[in-house]
Amino acid sequence: MADHSEKHVTEDDKATPAKMRKLESGDAAEARDNFAGFKLIKVLNENTRNKCIFVHGSFEGSDDDAVVLMEKTPFDKQSISAMLTSTTDLKQVMQNDIYGVYTSSPPPDLNGINTTIIYPATDRHIMKYSAQQIYLINETAEEYQEITLPFIESQPFSLQWVYNILDKKAESDRIIFEDEDTDTGFILLPDMKWDEKLTENLYIIGICHKRGIRSLRDLGREHLPLLNNIAKKGKEAICTKYGVKENQLRVYLHYQPSYYHLHVHFTHVNFDAPGMNIGKAHLLLDVMENIEMQSDYYPKKTFTFTAKEKDPLYLKYKAAGKM
Amino acid sequence: MADHSEKHVTEDDKATPAKMRKLESGDAAEARDNFAGFKLIKVLNENTRNKCIFVHGSFEGSDDDAVVLMEKTPFDKQSISAMLTSTTDLKQVMQNDIYGVYTSSPPPDLNGINTTIIYPATDRHIMKYSAQQIYLINETAEEYQEITLPFIESQPFSLQWVYNILDKKAESDRIIFEDEDTDTGFILLPDMKWDEKLTENLYIIGICHKRGIRSLRDLGREHLPLLNNIAKKGKEAICTKYGVKENQLRVYLHYQPSYYHLHVHFTHVNFDAPGMNIGKAHLLLDVMENIEMQSDYYPKKTFTFTAKEKDPLYLKYKAAGKM
Incomplete structure (x- = not known):
């Protein structure tokens, strides 16, 4: 990647966890099956428009810091048919004439969340993902x-x-x-x-x-x-x-x-x-x-x-x- | 609501289904438990940044049109702790040094989708939610x-x-x-x-x-x-x-x-x-x-x-x- 990918950093980029791919020091962590043992320390930042959240925490049994970056996935045109079936539960919030407002709950595999776990994370990571005025x-x-x-x-x-x-x-x-x-x-x-x-x-x-x-x-x-x-x-x-x-x-x-x-x-x-x-x-x-x-x-x-x-x-x- | 709520419509507003609350003609539809019998006709529009999709379809056994507006919910600071537990499955996409990329699947009740079903929908609804150049x-x-x-x-x-x-x-x-x-x-x-x-x-x-x-x-x-x-x-x-x-x-x-x-x-x-x-x-x-x-x-x-x-x-x- 050319150097200028680093220069084109705009305010909005910080809310796109998937951009970060660069190697840094530290040992590779093993794959996790779930968030067992996670302790929340602080919500660092969130974006309600992009549906992102950045969290600072730790895992049980270690003093190391962890930073978790989560972003809801965009809808996928290819799989929207699979989502609009009897396997997606609907809970009605209100009905007004022809307008029905619901919360829908598709099967978890159709509604994943893009997640990056940085572990162990440094102070620099925590600062990078913290909200700034x-x-x-x-x-x-x-x-x-x-x-x-x-x-x-x-x-x-x-x-x-x-x-x-x-x-x-x-x-x-x-x-x-x-x-x-x-x-x-x-x-x-x-x-x-x-x-x-x-x-x-x-x-x-x-x-x-x-x-x-x-x-x-x-x-x-x-x-x-x-x-x-x-x-x-x-x-x-x-x-x-x-x-x-x-x-x-x-x-x-x-x-x-x-x-x-x-x-x-x-x-x-x-x-x-x-x-x-x-x-x-x-x-x-x-x-x-x-x-x-x-x-x-x-x-x-x-x-x-x-x-x-x-x-x-x-x-x-x-x-x-x-x- | 004052009249000028109708005037303050900007391009971005169209991607916010929850704004629409106005009464129109037609009988109230009954509450649905899921999307059983839904047939997709066309994806009208989507927004990958806001994580929205607008869909035109119909329900089995009727010729009436339906418009479905879906928007992923923002993360909720109050309930983020509940999401970061052993009940949220993680599927690893890649691991590079301290950076682990996953797809996480929280329990469906923590990861709902704001959904509006307009049914029966008119041509005007279909046009309103269609992508325009x-x-x-x-x-x-x-x-x-x-x-x-x-x-x-x-x-x-x-x-x-x-x-x-x-x-x-x-x-x-x-x-x-x-x-x-x-x-x-x-x-x-x-x-x-x-x-x-x-x-x-x-x-x-x-x-x-x-x-x-x-x-x-x-x-x-x-x-x-x-x-x-x-x-x-x-x-x-x-x-x-x-x-x-x-x-x-x-x-x-x-x-x-x-x-x-x-x-x-x-x-x-x-x-x-x-x-x-x-x-x-x-x-x-x-x-x-x-x-x-x-x-x-x-x-x-x-x-x-x-x-x-x-x-x-x-x-x-x-x-x-x-x-």
């Missing part, structure tokens, strides 16, 4: 110069993996489209969140060839040819390859981005992709219109974005007495 | 004048329920805060999507007293005092009443709005509220900054928004050869 930061042009830019420059955000892609030293087999122009060119490739199976979950990243454009903050009139080119040729290439219509593609940038080399997100309009909220995503079309209206729109703008209480950038704003 | 519309200033505005004016969008609130003829017991000024005043009340129980799901609407401002499109410099007032006093009132900090409130407007009388949404930053995506939501702070920069920013702007293939406004754009 989220705050909105309003970053003025001055605060960008005084707090955010020095923070970006002080961080060891290596962009080497991006340059490896642009130089065809890595992932060249994944490239969907390339315009090689050094000023207006870019490379399109599938985002790590997309398995390239369903067009309705399409998620493609366009990375510009030109180096040194950190983010939206750096954009001005001189970048309009680049932005226009990414918008036009990016959409065309995706429409040609995947048969998606132009008016079915959301095209946007993130602020703050997850890495500071200008890149554009293309997602299918039917896909409820993470990172499309206000306070994070900015439509490329709006960006171009704003710059056409006023070249220094983005250098001057007050950007609102969300940050978690343990995010280093949030801590910088807090230390500066801004939060 | 979504498109992005880019509405220029000219297209607003030529297509959208005539459409708004031709529609029987009654705003009487809004005026009833503003005149205290309805829902006056729900008002959280009021500024009575006829130019800059507004009323705050909880959105119908919020049950007022958990502050983390806080969703409050601010409705301006001044009539005739349809949407963001109509805003200019003359409305800055109104917008500033809603932003400032709205946040203060919410912070005072609910103990939420100012930097934990998202404050935004929708375009297109669900009704054409200017209103502002306040939601808790931890709440994954529907309708916060780009192409729908616009941060009030951005709106004020844009207007300060250029008074006719919004009348002139090209707005991007999503529409479903059966939305009347989408059909107008299609009829005009724009899609």
Whole structure:
């Protein structure tokens, strides 16, 4: 897996236990048949929309910590017929005219829960899966110069993996489209969140060839040819390859981005992709219109974005007495 | 329930079967013990993120249609201990070092599925719960004048329920805060999507007293005092009443709005509220900054928004050869 799968971490990703596959130190635990001996210490986090819960506990007879990540499974079109039979019990909650509300209980094998048991778990795991308070930061042009830019420059955000892609030293087999122009060119490739199976979950990243454009903050009139080119040729290439219509593609940038080399997100309009909220995503079309209206729109703008209480950038704003 | 619960329908709402409680014609069906005799006709829609599925079928011995809406239940903090015991079977999928991936099968009574059976269902129900293609519309200033505005004016969008609130003829017991000024005043009340129980799901609407401002499109410099007032006093009132900090409130407007009388949404930053995506939501702070920069920013702007293939406004754009 390329390095940038680690960079594309968005808020919503934390609620997807299945993403975590990385090896760490510690001995392999033996398979368990059930949760016998489990002691709950604390519910770390939950998401009622995604139907996830993250729990901290331990197993009887050991002082080691355990973290349990559970996520209800999506319905399976293939097996829904098997669920809608006499083996699924119904308990009525209410009936109002033609509307009957029930709790249904399908056989357990048709209603499994995706579960990851991390055992023994470290403090780092417990922190990773704990709920964090989220705050909105309003970053003025001055605060960008005084707090955010020095923070970006002080961080060891290596962009080497991006340059490896642009130089065809890595992932060249994944490239969907390339315009090689050094000023207006870019490379399109599938985002790590997309398995390239369903067009309705399409998620493609366009990375510009030109180096040194950190983010939206750096954009001005001189970048309009680049932005226009990414918008036009990016959409065309995706429409040609995947048969998606132009008016079915959301095209946007993130602020703050997850890495500071200008890149554009293309997602299918039917896909409820993470990172499309206000306070994070900015439509490329709006960006171009704003710059056409006023070249220094983005250098001057007050950007609102969300940050978690343990995010280093949030801590910088807090230390500066801004939060 | 007030009329505007019907108006606050967003794309995401369709995936929440439990919302539907309204009476319609037809005889009450008797309670069912299970899905015996159910025949699947078609899966109408599903949402893998929310874990929902909507199914069209029928019951043996009848020609009537049935629509079944199912949604996996969120985990319950109170009963999670009961789930993590020896009665929940685990089936191992893989083990990698300290990470064990399983499918767990709790006892059926701890893992119910919220289910609504609409029976007999009409064609209207089937259409309502069917997947619809979504498109992005880019509405220029000219297209607003030529297509959208005539459409708004031709529609029987009654705003009487809004005026009833503003005149205290309805829902006056729900008002959280009021500024009575006829130019800059507004009323705050909880959105119908919020049950007022958990502050983390806080969703409050601010409705301006001044009539005739349809949407963001109509805003200019003359409305800055109104917008500033809603932003400032709205946040203060919410912070005072609910103990939420100012930097934990998202404050935004929708375009297109669900009704054409200017209103502002306040939601808790931890709440994954529907309708916060780009192409729908616009941060009030951005709106004020844009207007300060250029008074006719919004009348002139090209707005991007999503529409479903059966939305009347989408059909107008299609009829005009724009899609």
